[in-house]
Amino acid sequence: MIERKYEFSGVLRLNHWIRVVTLLILVVTGFYLAKPFLTPFVTNEPVNFMNALWRFWHLIFGFVLIGTTIFKIYLFIFDRQSRNERVSFFDFISPKIWIQQIKYYMLIGTHPEGRGIYNPLQFIAYFMVFVTLFLVSLTGLILYMHVYHDGLAGLLFPLLRPIEVLMGGLANVRELHHLTMWIFLIFIPIHIYMAVFNSVYGKSGSMDTIFSGYSWHKKHEKKEGKTKK
Secondary structure, three states: OEEEEEOOOHHHHHHHHHHHHHHHHHHHHHHHHHOOOOOOOOOOOOOOOHHHHHHHHHHHHHHHHHHHHHHHHHHHHHOOOOHHHHOHHHHHOOHHHHHHHHHHHOOOOOOOOOOOOOOHHHHHHHHHHHHHHHHHHHHHHHHHHOOOOOOHHHHHHHHHHHHHHHOOOHHHHHHHHHHHHHHHHHHHHHHHHHHHHHHHHOOOOHHHHHHHOEEEEEOOOOOOOOOOO
16 A cells, blocks of 8 residues: 655755756856856947856855755754654664665665655765755855955955965865866766656655655555454
8 A cells, every 4th residue: 555755845845946946057157157158249338248247147046055055954953844854864874774775776675664754875965965065155155255345255254264275275265166066967967867766666756755745655554463262
């Protein structure tokens, strides 16, 4: 018998898709800023600042990414519905679940019945994603404060300047910022493949959860023994 399980709230799913769209826009605009691939239409009036326009949108969606990431961390810690995510930590530290999960991916075992919604490999992968989000946000803010010197950038400068020095200077900060983008570009297709794999092979509707919030699982029924008179 199959039962439906509610895993992701509407707020969490919306946050996920905002981050997806934001990351795609940041990748495209970031590539342009690193190596412009469009030539602006040349006129006698110097008003067509295409690079400035692309930088503007890169900054806007950069702050959107920072905001949605902070909000997702808040949901993970305090949201009642996100308890399913928090208890996944106990599966992560369980050697038994690790062995069962590896056997499942090697097609020699069944999917383990964990406490949470993430298996150990998913948990560590998502943890590293948020570490990467922290790095790309930190390096992005350091680059931002060197372009704009007043307002928020002025407040951030004395706080982030020592971190910039520890990273070896602005050139290294830029390289690390670029490297984090490639981490996302590598992660995204792997993430999609594993979601499809779990949805098809595991027959749990993993791809549906991020749209509907529900997944499907086999219901374990207890067998009642008959007593003889």
